[in-house]
Amino acid sequence: MENIYNITVENLTAYLEQLGAKKYHAEEMFRWLYEKKVKDFKEMTNIKKEIIKSIEEDFTLGEIKTVNVERDKLTNKYLFELADKEHVEAVLMRHDYGNSICVSSQVGCNMGCKFCESGRRKKVRNLKTGEMVEQILKVEEDLKERISHVVVMGIGEPFDNYENLTEFIRIINDKKGLQIGSRHITVSTCGIIPKIEEFSSFPYQVNLAISLHAPNDDLRTKLMPINKVYPLNKLIDALKKYSEKTSRRLTFEYILLKDINDTEECAKQLADLIQKMNAYVNLIPYNPTENLEFLRSEPFQIMKFYDILKKNHVNVTIRREFGSKISAACGQLRSKKEDL
Ligand code: SAH
Numbered sequence: 001m002e003n004i005y006n007i008t009v010e011n012l013t014a015y016l017e018q019l020g021a022k023k024y025h026a027e028e029m030f031r032w033l034y035e036k037k038v039k040d041f042k043e044m045t046n047i048k049k050e051i052i053k054s055i056e057e058d059f060t061l062g063e064i065k066t067v068n069v070e071r072d073k074l075t076n077k078y079l080f081e082l083a084d085k086e087h088v089e090a091v092l093m094r095h096d097y098g099n100s101i102c103v104s105s106q107v108g109c110n111m112g113c114k115f116c117e118s119g120r121r122k123k124v125r126n127l128k129t130g131e132m133v134e135q136i137l138k139v140e141e142d143l144k145e146r147i148s149h150v151v152v153m154g155i156g157e158p159f160d161n162y163e164n165l166t167e168f169i170r171i172i173n174d175k176k177g178l179q180i181g182s183r184h185i186t187v188s189t190c191g192i193i194p195k196i197e198e199f200s201s202f203p204y205q206v207n208l209a210i211s212l213h214a215p216n217d218d219l220r221t222k223l224m225p226i227n228k229v230y231p232l233n234k235l236i237d238a239l240k241k242y243s244e245k246t247s248r249r250l251t252f253e254y255i256l257l258k259d260i261n262d263t264e265e266c267a268k269q270l271a272d273l274i275q276k277m278n279a280y281v282n283l284i285p286y287n288p289t290e291n292l293e294f295l296r297s298e299p300f301q302i303m304k305f306y307d308i309l310k311k312n313h314v315n316v317t318i319r320r321e322f323g324s325k326i327s328a329a330c331g332q333l334r335s336k337k338e339d340l
Contacts, residue, residue: 004033004059005130005137008170009177015058021051030176037137064134069142078139082107082131086124088155090135098148098184103135105165106156111190112225113211115257115286115294118155126161132168136178150180153188153209159195166202173204182206188253193230193238200242207249209282210239214261215269223261236273243278250279255286256297256305267305271312280315 007015013026025047032044041052041061067087068079076092088104107124109116132152140147150172152158158165169185172178188209189196199208214220220227243250252274256262270281283306286296297305302318309316 001058001060003063003128003130003134004055004061005063005133005171006128006167007059007130008167009174016051019051019054021048025051027176030174034137034174034177037141062130062134062137063128064131064138066138066142076139076142078135078142080135080138082127088127088131088135090139090154092139092143092147095149099143099145100149100151101136101139101147102151102153103132104154104156105132105152105158105161109156110160111157113190113213114223115213115255117289123156123160126164127156129164129167129171132164133171133178136172136180147178148180149184149186151186151188151209153186157190157192158187159189159192159199162195162198169202169204169206183249186251190224190226191230191235192226193234196235196238196242200245205246205248207251208242209251209253210235212252212270212281213255213257215266215273219261219266223257232273236277239279240277247278250277252279252281253284254281255284256302257286258295258297258301260294262297262301262305264304264308267308268312271309271314274314275312280317281309282317282319284319 009026009030012029013023016025016029017023028046029044032038032047036043038044039061041056041059044052063083064080066078067081070077074094078090078092080088080090082088086107088107090104091102093100093102104127106126108121109119110123112119136147136150152165165187169182169187172180173182173185182204183206185204186207186209187199188211190211196208211224212220214223214227215232217227217231220232239250242248254261254270274281283302285302286294288294288296306316306318
């Protein structure tokens, strides 16, 4: 049995054709699944009984369960249980431009970034496509509102789960599916170069965010072990090529860690590193965690860093904060539960 939410409309068409059903049935089914959000295949009343029967034999209608929701004014945090009893989380953020969800892509993570809570547990497995899709469905169901923006910035490294990630994007972007515009979808990576290259041929205008966090190799390797494999000069080269080829939006994420990467020297190095690139920098105030020793930069230091970048003609913004009260901040997902 396979989860029906793993399947793109093209693959569903192929499946139905082999049952002798018409092509448009796949599109009809997508509407039942994603617009009407049926809870039972039998609710798909305009689809023939025999076809429903085969579908019931071959597919499950979802595999994840919401087991906890923490609510704050602008943020909700959802804890999901997967079929094998593993847990992942998603965070809803209410913006003035719409509802945005941060989804997880793996159970655990192997990237080992020193400041990140999610990486304290090694990767157990990749999330399947449907398990990512369902995080959106569950949150929409809870809100009774549409989700318009998706960021893949929850637990896991999406480019370490590339096939399922790209299938996920196809499904949520589908006109018959959730209709989330590709420019409203952002994938965040720690910088896995071969996948950045591959992603440049993926035919959707999605946004790419790079977790940079340091402007030189020494510091970046200390904070993010992946930098040993894909050092900065190679990463920047790959991103320049990606930018030229796709003209898609590129963002550098830079968490400010007190006295570690928030110095004036670092700001100048960062400006040099990404000079003339068609990208902008998102400065992220660090969310201190219970387990690790990093501290958030002082506000004046954040402003100083920001000013230096501005003066050097870098497009820069400071991330608005969401969810630090309910530990819904980046990198804090799930670890609280594990400690219980
Ligand atoms: N693996 C991907 C996506 C998940 S992490 C990536 O590395 O981009 C999403 C973002 O949250 C990354 O930029 C990560 O570095 C950041 N992050 C992790 N822990 C954080 C913390 N405590 N405070 C602020 N941002 C954090």
